[in-house]
Amino acid sequence: MPAGRGWTRTGRRCWSAHRSNREELWDRYVDGEPEPVESQLRDRAALRTHVLAVVAAGFADSQASILDLLGETFYAHQTPDPDLGGVVGDVIAELIEAELLAPADEAGVELTATELGTQVSRQYVTPETGRRIVDGLGRIDRMADDRVTPLTVLAVVCDTPDMDDTYLGNGERASLYQFARRHDAELPVEMDQIDAFESWLESVKTARILTAWTEEATVAELVSEYRIGPGDLESRVDRAEWLLGAADALAGVVGIDVPEIDRVRGAL
Incomplete structure (x- = not known):
């Protein structure tokens, strides 16, 4: 099982409990079934925030490079062959309309964050x-x-x-x-x-x-x-x-x- 950040095979955790509820907590957290975890990128608003952030931070400058980054996320790992191309294209269009992203070349292939978009991302607001x-x-x-x-x-x-x-x-x-x-x-x-x-x-x-x-x-x-x-x-x-x-x-x-x-x- 993956543990911690990245895809390591092992991990370590510390657990402390009072003797009065030790068995209950052991049954729940050690012997219990893992709780389901889903990527927040399934949510359109979260995806908009993520796309703006990676462009504003300089990690991506085109739809293709954004998709490359998303391909390394937990969402991509969790969803076999995720079809993100269409939804990412729509999100980019929404961010351009909101004046948070802008085309960086005449062909509209490259992207850059506007001054407003950079500040929005820097303030950690959606x-x-x-x-x-x-x-x-x-x-x-x-x-x-x-x-x-x-x-x-x-x-x-x-x-x-x-x-x-x-x-x-x-x-x-x-x-x-x-x-x-x-x-x-x-x-x-x-x-x-x-x-x-x-x-x-x-x-x-x-x-x-x-x-x-x-x-x-x-x-x-x-x-x-x-x-x-x-x-x-x-x-x-x-x-x-x-x-x-x-x-x-x-x-x-x-x-x-x-x-x-x-x-x-x-x-x-």
Whole structure:
């Protein structure tokens, strides 16, 4: 069996257990059946991230070289004769359309990462998150300065795949909808232009919670009012800091100045 990184035939692991549950853990982890493991490259979003990363890092500069690299992955090992040519071609086209990759020659055979694509990869955000942040920054740039608030910038980063979802109970929808209506001038997207409304409403809830956190609401107050666990709150704060940092870096690439980003990061 392969062990560790690469295809070595042997490996070593250390195991420590209290005597009270030693037999149970031995049965599960030593004598038990191996759990199934599947490559994340089966997921289209993960494949987009991987393709952008290998081009941005200089490991590949064409569809052919990308396929050569993917041929050495666990996905290729796990899937006999994987037909990646078509899906990789589609992913490359999507990344070019998102302005994260660009043809490097007239024939369109060679590829290069754009400055934006390189920065997206460097910030460890997914291509879709990077594109959504840039689009959100563009909308903020068209807003009047007095309309840009902490809620504005938090709404941008919360409405991305890299922000954890926040549960929205049935009893919360009406009040959250009313909140969005009241703060419509601060939100970077108009409600009648939203396709995935339920998902967007969840992102507004997350942005609302984080805005309250920047205004020094306590953990107990937020847990009570928004039905979010303390650990989940901490996770959202950490991710918001990371995504706001990414937004700041991407803003520099596209030439948009949003001072509110730094202010909110400092308040988190």
